[in-house]
Amino acid sequence: xxxxxxxxxxxxxxxxxxxxxxxxxxxxxxxxxxxxxxxxxxxxxxxxxxxxxxxxxxxxxxxxxxxxxxxxxxxxxxxxxxxxxxxxxxxx
Amino acid sequence: xxxxxxxxxxxxxxxxxxxxxxxxxxxxxxxxxxxxxxxxxxxxxxxxxxxxxxxxxxxxxxxxxxxxxxxxxxxxxxxxxxxxxxxxxxxxxxxxxxxxxxxxxxxxxxxxxxxxxxxxxxxxxxxxxxxxxxxxxxxxxxxxxxxxxxxxxxxxxxxxxxxxxxxxxxxxxxxxxxxxxxxxxxxxxxxxxxxxxxxxxxxxxxxxxxxxxxxxxxxxxxxxxxxxxxxxxxxxxxxxxxxxxxxxxxxxxxxxxxxxxxxxxxxxxxxxxxxxxxxxxxxxxxxxxxxxxxxxxxxxxxxxxxxxxxxxxxxxxxxxxxxxxxxxxxxxxxxxxxxxxxxxxxxxxxxxxxxxxxxxxxxxxxxxxxxxxxxxxxxxxxxxxxxxxxxxxxxxxxxxxxxxxxxxxxxxxxxxxxxxxxxxxxxxxxxxxxxxxxxxxxxxxxxxxxxxxxxxxxxxxxxxxxxxxxxxxxxxxxxxxxxxxxxxxxxxxxxxxxxxxxxxxxxxxxxxxxxxxxxxxxxxxxxxxxxxxxxxxxxxxxxxxxxxxxxxxxxxxxxxxxxxxxxxxxxxxxxxxxxxxxxxxx
Amino acid sequence: xxxxxxxxxxxxxxxxxxxxxxxxxxxxxxxxxxxxxxxxxxxxxxxxxxxxxxxxxxxxxxxxxxxxxxxxxxxxxxxxxxxxxxxxxxxxxxxxxxxxxxxxxxxxxxxxxxxxxxxxxxxxxxxxxxxxxxxxxxxxxxxxxxxxxxxxxxxxxxxxxxxxxxxxxxxxxxxxxxxxxxxxxxxxxxxxxxxxxxxxxxxxxxxxxxxxxxxxxxxxxxxxxxxxxxxxxxxxxxxxxxxxxxxxxxxxxxxxxxxxxxxxxxxxxxxxxxxxxxxxxxxxxxxxxxxxxxxxxxxxxxxxxxxxxxxxxxxxx
Numbered sequence: 001x002x003x004x005x006x007x008x009x010x011x012x013x014x015x016x017x018x019x020x021x022x023x024x025x026x027x028x029x030x031x032x033x034x035x036x037x038x039x040x041x042x043x044x045x046x047x048x049x050x051x052x053x054x055x056x057x058x059x060x061x062x063x064x065x066x067x068x069x070x071x072x073x074x075x076x077x078x079x080x081x082x083x084x085x086x087x088x089x090x091x092x
Numbered sequence: 093x094x095x096x097x098x099x100x101x102x103x104x105x106x107x108x109x110x111x112x113x114x115x116x117x118x119x120x121x122x123x124x125x126x127x128x129x130x131x132x133x134x135x136x137x138x139x140x141x142x143x144x145x146x147x148x149x150x151x152x153x154x155x156x157x158x159x160x161x162x163x164x165x166x167x168x169x170x171x172x173x174x175x176x177x178x179x180x181x182x183x184x185x186x187x188x189x190x191x192x193x194x195x196x197x198x199x200x201x202x203x204x205x206x207x208x209x210x211x212x213x214x215x216x217x218x219x220x221x222x223x224x225x226x227x228x229x230x231x232x233x234x235x236x237x238x239x240x241x242x243x244x245x246x247x248x249x250x251x252x253x254x255x256x257x258x259x260x261x262x263x264x265x266x267x268x269x270x271x272x273x274x275x276x277x278x279x280x281x282x283x284x285x286x287x288x289x290x291x292x293x294x295x296x297x298x299x300x301x302x303x304x305x306x307x308x309x310x311x312x313x314x315x316x317x318x319x320x321x322x323x324x325x326x327x328x329x330x331x332x333x334x335x336x337x338x339x340x341x342x343x344x345x346x347x348x349x350x351x352x353x354x355x356x357x358x359x360x361x362x363x364x365x366x367x368x369x370x371x372x373x374x375x376x377x378x379x380x381x382x383x384x385x386x387x388x389x390x391x392x393x394x395x396x397x398x399x400x401x402x403x404x405x406x407x408x409x410x411x412x413x414x415x416x417x418x419x420x421x422x423x424x425x426x427x428x429x430x431x432x433x434x435x436x437x438x439x440x441x442x443x444x445x446x447x448x449x450x451x452x453x454x455x456x457x458x459x460x461x462x463x464x465x466x467x468x469x470x471x472x473x474x475x476x477x478x479x480x481x482x483x484x485x486x487x488x489x490x491x492x493x494x495x496x497x498x499x500x501x502x503x504x505x506x507x508x509x510x511x512x513x514x515x516x517x518x519x520x521x522x523x524x525x526x527x528x529x530x531x532x533x534x535x536x537x538x539x540x541x542x543x544x545x546x547x548x549x550x551x552x553x554x555x556x557x558x559x560x561x562x563x564x565x566x567x568x569x570x571x572x573x574x575x576x577x578x579x580x581x582x583x584x585x586x587x588x589x590x591x592x593x594x595x596x597x598x599x600x601x602x603x604x605x606x607x608x609x610x611x612x613x614x615x616x617x618x619x620x621x622x623x624x625x626x627x628x629x630x631x632x633x634x635x636x637x638x639x640x641x642x643x644x645x646x647x648x649x650x651x652x653x654x655x656x657x658x659x660x661x662x663x664x665x666x667x668x669x670x671x672x673x674x675x676x677x678x
Numbered sequence: 679x680x681x682x683x684x685x686x687x688x689x690x691x692x693x694x695x696x697x698x699x700x701x702x703x704x705x706x707x708x709x710x711x712x713x714x715x716x717x718x719x720x721x722x723x724x725x726x727x728x729x730x731x732x733x734x735x736x737x738x739x740x741x742x743x744x745x746x747x748x749x750x751x752x753x754x755x756x757x758x759x760x761x762x763x764x765x766x767x768x769x770x771x772x773x774x775x776x777x778x779x780x781x782x783x784x785x786x787x788x789x790x791x792x793x794x795x796x797x798x799x800x801x802x803x804x805x806x807x808x809x810x811x812x813x814x815x816x817x818x819x820x821x822x823x824x825x826x827x828x829x830x831x832x833x834x835x836x837x838x839x840x841x842x843x844x845x846x847x848x849x850x851x852x853x854x855x856x857x858x859x860x861x862x863x864x865x866x867x868x869x870x871x872x873x874x875x876x877x878x879x880x881x882x883x884x885x886x887x888x889x890x891x892x893x894x895x896x897x898x899x900x901x902x903x904x905x906x907x908x909x910x911x912x913x914x915x916x917x918x919x920x921x922x923x924x925x926x927x928x929x930x931x932x933x934x935x936x937x938x939x940x941x942x943x944x945x946x947x948x949x950x951x952x953x954x955x956x957x958x959x960x961x962x963x964x965x966x967x968x969x970x971x972x973x974x975x976x977x978x979x980x981x982x983x984x985x986x987x988x989x990x991x992x993x994x995x
Contacts (some may be wrong), residue, residue, distance in 0.1 A: 011146070017145030020277055022154070023270060023334040024327040024849045031845040032138060038838050045784050052831040053824060054786040055793070058754055060835075061881060062761035063875040066858055066867060073138055082224060083206030084139075085529065087155075087401020089522035137859050271848035328846050 029088055032070055039064060039071035093357040093436045099347065101181060101429040105422040108185050113418050116190065119195045119607040120598055123410045130204040131406050140204060142408035145415055150377030151406075154337045154422040155398045156192075159515040160388030161424050163241050164580065165431045166481040167573060168385045170370045170471045171378050173436040174365035179382050179390050180432065184425035188391035190416045191587055192399055194594035194611065196417035197402030200407055201601075207400040211593040215666045222655045223589055223600040225276070226393075228534065229581040229648055231527035232335075235317065235520060235563030237579035240572035242516045243309040244480030245509060250302035251502065252486070253309075260328065261512055262287040267331035284335055296506040307427040310567055313520065314439035317560045320517075321524035322552065332518050339511045346422075346507075347491060351437075353496040359434040361463035368468030369478035372574040372633045375469075375605075380625040383584045383618075384577040389428030393586025395421065431485055438525075445487075449477035472573060480572060482512060516591070527559035528552065566645070569638025577629060578637060578645070582620045585652060585659075591615035592663040599667060619660055626653055679898065681800055682809045685818050685918065686904035687911075688718060691935040694980060695904050695973065695994065696811040697724035701983050702990030704740035707805040713799055714744045715792055716813050720769070726982040737983065741805075749812075750791040755781060788813075789821045797886065800893060813904075819918055822901070823925045825891035832884045839877050843869050895926040902931040907954040907972075912961060919965065929968055932961060933994075937972040 042064060044051030051057065077084065117123050131142040143151070168176040195207045202210050212220035246253040266284045269275055275283075303309055320328055367375035370385055383391065399417055407413055435442075440461050443450055447457045455474045459466040476482045491503030532550040539546040548554060567575060595615040599608040630649045637645055682699065685827055686692030696712060704710035713723035721744060722729040725736060729744045736742050755778050781787060781990065792813060799808050812818040846856055846869035856867040871877045893899055903918060905911040918927050943951050973993045980989050 007417065014144045014147055015150075016148055016278070019281065019334075020853050021143075021147070022151055022337065023277075023330070024852050025151075026330040026333065027271070027845055027848050030325050031842065031849065034838065034842045034845065038835075038842060041835070041838075046780055052835060053790060054781070054784050055790040055824075056828065056831060056835065056880070056883060058758055058781070059879045060876045060932050061758060063879070063960070066865060069858075070138065073136060078138075080206050080209045082227075082530075082533070083208040083397055084401050086227065086526060087206065087398045087403075088525060271851055274851060277852050326845070 026088065032074075035067045036074045039067035043068070043071070064083045093355075094433045095352040095355045095561065097177070097358075097433050097436070098351045098400075098429060101177075101426060104181055104185070109414070109419065109422060110395075112185065113189070113193070113414050115607075116193065116412075116418075116610065117414050117491065118533070120601060120602060120604045120610060121194070121410075121413070121605070123197075123413065125372055125409065125411055126411050127410055129200055129410060130404070131408055134203060135653050140405045143406040145408060145412040148403060148406055148408075148412070149416050149420055150294070150337075152398065152403045152416050153423055155402075155425050156253065156388065156392070156395045156420060157340055157427065158388065158519055159238065159241070160392060160583075161428045162431050162485060162491040162512055163430045163576065164386040164389055166435065166485040167370060167472070168382065169360065169432065169435050169439060169481070169484070170364065170368040170376075170468055171366075171382075172368075172468070173358060173432050174362040175382070176386065177376055177432050178600075179386055180425050180428045181382070183386070183390035184421060184428075187587075187591070187618055188389075188395075188425065189421040190611060190614060191391060191393075191591050191594065192395045192421040193414065193418040194458065194598070195396035195590045196404055196407070197410070197413050198594055198597050199404035200410065200413065204405040206402070207396045207590050207593060209238050210597070213590055214593055215597050215662045219537030219589060219593070222659050223586070224530070224533075225655060226582055226585050226589070226652070229532040229652060230394075230579065230586065231523045231530060232559065232562050232566070233575065233579040233582055233648075234523045235527070235560060236566035236570075237575040238516045238520055238523075239310060239313050239563060240294050240567045240570070240575045241480065241482055242305045243313070243567075244572050245482045245486070246479075246513065247304050247306050247309055248477075248479035249486075249505075249509060250299035251295045251506040252513055253303060254299045254301040255291055255510040256513040256517060257301055258291040258295060258509060259288075259332075260517070262291055263328055263332040263335055266335060267327055268501075269624060270331060270334075271326050275407060284331075285338055288335060288338060292503065292507050292510055295510070296500070296503045307568070314560050314564045316517070316564075317520050317524045318553075318556050320521040321528065321560075329521050329668045332514070332521075336514045336518055339507075339514050343508065343511045344427055344430070346497075347427075347434065347489065350489070350492040350496040351430055351433045353490055354437065354491075354536070356437040356495065358433075359438075359440045360436045361467060364463065364471075365465040367473075368465075369470075369472060370573065371577045371629070372571060372636050373472065373603055374632045374636065377628070380621040380627060381577075383621055384580045384625050384629065385573075386428070387580040387583045389424055389431075391584065393583045393588070395592060396587065396590035415554050434488045434492050435485055437504050438491040439484050441491060442484050442487040443474055448475045449543050450474045450540060453477055459484060483509075483621065486512065524556055524560055526634055528555040531555045531559055557611050562644075566641050568641070570641060574633055574637060578634065578648070581626055581629065581649075582652065583639070584625075585656060588615070588622055588656070589617055589659060592659065596663065600669065619656075623656055626656070679805060680807050681893070681899045682807065682814055683818070683822070683899070683901045684810065685812050685815050685901065685906055685916070686935075688814060690904050690906055690911075691973075692716075692904040693718075693720040693811050694986075694989070695935065696809055696931055697721060698980065698986040698994055699990040700740060700742075700809045701810075701986040703807050703995060704737060705900075705987055705990075707739060707890075708741050709804065710807045711741045711743070711799060711802070711805045711810065712809040712811065713726070713795070714742075714811045715747065715795055716811050717747060719744050720859055721811055721851050724986065733952075740983075741849040743799075745792075747788060747791045747795060750795060751782065751787055754791065754794075758896070762819055789824055790815060792817065792821045793824055793890070796942065797890060800890070815914070815918055822920065824926055825887045825894060826925050828887045829884065829891060832880055832887060836880050836884065839880060843871060843874060843877065865948070891935050895928070897928075899927070900930045901927055902933060903929065904933045904935050906933045907961070908959040909953060909957060912957045914962070916964065919968075929965075931969045931971060932965060933971050933973050934958065934961070935973045936975040939972075939974045 041051060042057055045057060131140050134140045165176055198210050199205060199207060201211045207219055208223045211223060269280045269283060339589060366379045370376040403416060412413060450457055453473055453476060460470060460474055472481060475484050478484060478487060486505045486508035489508040490501040493499045493504035494501040530556055535546060583641045592615050595612045598604045598611045634642060634645050634649060684692050684696040694753050699714035700710050711800060721742060729742045731744055731746050733741050733743050846867055850856055858865050858867050868874050903915055905915050922929055938951055938954055980986050
């Protein structure tokens, strides 16, 4: 009996974690997009797109490990953006 | 009878899961417990991370379940409950779930890449373009089809309309509570659920928003779409999405309980006539047109997008794939089973309760309830008296709950209506966002020709308005069954891509030998069915459309048919290519 | 405190005039600092003294300094390099050495370092007057314009950053503190402005830049062009004036240096004299409200404070 209750507790806990994830999944996606763009713009200097004056870039570059890692990840997946974006939206 | 059908359905799905499903897992997918999934191997805690399989199931199921599995079968009752049920059971079992499961697993084997990407690799680059064009068409048709279906329902039901508007309000409130305050998540969820119940109650008791004119509703939806799709997701879309899942699970659970407890016989005929008037008032032969009516619930191309887009990147072990991919589709089929049961048991009663209005539309009640061909030919027409075929479902659902657990029938009907409208509204929002994206992509080539024009066309508001406006234009003079068939058609075309890709994968990469037939035969059958159905649609339905929309629909349909031919040609080429195809490593 | 910028092409005598002006003003009792930002570094020649990159007292009221912009650039890059090594040691994707080659030659880095050089002195309390002998006009105009341009970029970056932080906060409200794993190390992602180093840097930068921008457009800043009465010089001066106006920076004086005042000009240079007259007329006509001063060609280039003072008193004061 206690084993069953234990399993039930774990199931409910898992359910709760799942619900928390579901309730923010779209916001997370949006956040990643913003972080990606932020990194792209800051690093624009290296890819020939308009970028902020070097001064700003030099100052914030040391703190951008997260944003740059998102950007690098995104550029690796560029060949699959369309369907990947599609999948986040409820259409069924 | 109702309980019997539901139980038989459950048994069929369960048995198939453990026999056919497991066989697919072993012989076709060749699941290897030692092989790491991309969620583990490529884990980055951004997109790739293993999720608990129950949580993943819930997420996947909620993503694939929308208004589709409900609206489709509601129309399909026109052929009688038996044909619809058989398609929902066996179409799902042999085609739909196979499609979902294999799209998921193929994606898993290709590092979580989408089915579009995999199709490009296995069947050639052209397939990627075909995919993208289908999606663009689908976006516009979905907006039209869903707007039409919802309007048919809401124009005759102030309860549902009121509920829909109030739902928007509480979604915004829930968003504020969840994301902008420090109120604990569990408490916020409970508040959300309470607000939901209140909305249903208030709408049922005091339905103060009453707009019977469909055209007004179209315009209001248009405005809603354009603004909702421009908002940041946290304000409306995300909390909506969250609250929707509660409606879904409640609807499913209550429906199951209701069907079993009422233990009611089916008054609806098992079979009306082969060519009942399902689409656009035209005699629609069950084969090949059933996939143009029942999409999700039996087979839906959009599931492959969800499965191979997010789910495959979160699958913790290969062995969980069957549960998540295959199992979720079965559950959706089960949902459609409940819809059919509900209408089967109470549908005629619903129509009978509105006898006066039905007669006004020129339908003879006595002949209708006698069943047979008359019902098949006049069901859709008669249903307009209550709000379309969807309303036949919501009202029968209400009656079912009333008989089972003594909730007022209107309350149950309002709940069911809100359940459907919640998903419709969310889908309209997301489709507009995606349509906007696809629209902007489409005009890329213009950038070089005229930068100014491109800037104008790709402006967020312009793109949003244009996409919604095209949907509005399509819906303006046409009935929902016609638009629904258009949407379902594109949906099945997307499914064809996924099935043909899966078939090629299974034969050439997986080398599943004779087991490949389990995928190839359904894939070919599907392709033929959909192709013939679209030709039928082109010849029989499009000419009956409102004059202004005839030309674009002709163009849509012909383009889709051409792309479909290109698709099958690509399939035969790559299918024959055989062992050259290598599984790519990213 | 008043700030003076002397702009001019190489060879027009801008350094000499800056030095003369500095000598004169300091002689009137104002505590003066003259700063050379010009990589050509001729200030020492003008004063006939070695001017190092530390402040040198030339007289009781006059100090001078030469700023080595290239060295500043290297210093910034080194500082960046050490900071980056600390945060990026595990980001194998980035090849740090190549970074610096690109940054070292990136458009804007020279302007940035020059602006930093200006910033160091322009808010000094202990001088009444700061005079800048500027680099070639192209860079200087960009440098003077930079604060306004930077402000626009900074505003955009700040607003983008706010969007990111607000979404992190939303997710935090539901899921607790946001942690990201980057190459094996766990990083806590902050959602508060005051804890976000990027936001703080942006805000500090915004404040500094705003102060500079306001200063450059104020009545405490005097931008002067040193040029010659020639056609090409006229067009160039026109262009500089337009650029400065665009950025709300006032042009105060135009010095027509090496002006030919010859009693009986030989025929070889009569064409030159005519051009000179013509251009002077055009300038007076076009640059209304801006004082135009003719500084004659001297027999010898002035060297040392006494000669510079003489130049000042005769033609510049």
